[in-house]
Amino acid sequence: MYAIIQKFHSGWAYIALLVLVIAVVNAILGMASKKEFTAKDRKIALFGLIVTHIQLLIGLVLYFVSPLGLASLGQMSDKSLRLTSLEHPFVVIIAIILITIGWSKHKKLTTDESKFKTFSIFYGLGLVLILSRLPWSLWF
Template sequence: MYEIIKGIHSGWAYIAFLLLVIASVNSFIGLFSKKEFTEKDRKISLFALAAIHTQLLIGFIIYFVSPLGFSSLGQMKDAALRLTSLEHPLMNIIGITLITIGWMKHKKLTTSESKFKTFSIYYGLGLVIILSKIPWGLWF
């Protein structure tokens, strides 16, 4: 069971990461080119939000069934265990929270520039935070 969930979590991470990068780049392009915020831009951001939330749900499942997750919280002297049991989940929750806040804030804004700016800041920060704690050694 653990290996299947781990495979799903790892595979879906590529999709979620790609969509988040596309949404972040799209928001920066829209901001700097001063283009109009369209339905396409909204959908790109929404797909990234949905993908990253799906990854979070899969991550919660794996956290509680993995021998490297919740059950190893008491072993903080081991850097690899600390990364998988504390740092990776916590920082990803913070990053996903920022992305979600960006999505919620954009709905109240009326100008294209402010929407792109909001997405650039919140999705960009979320992406950086998520990238900072990906267990790269387990990914490749």
């Protein structure tokens, strides 16, 4: 079971990162070009929100069944175990909270520029945090 969940988490991560990058780039381009915020822009941001939340759910399941997750939490002297058991989950949860806040805040805004700016900031910070704590050694 662990191997299947781990492969799914790793594979879905590529999709989540791609959609999140697309959402951030779309928001930055929309803000820079002062274009109208359309349903397409909203859907791109919504897909970013959905795929990151799915990735979080898969990751939480993996955290409890993986030997690199909760089971290795007491071994903080090993850098790779500290990354997978503490740093990666904690920082990714913060990143997804920021992405969720960005989604929620955009609904209350009225101007197109402020919506793009909100997505640029919150989704962008979430993306940077996620990229900063990925276990790159397990990817390549």
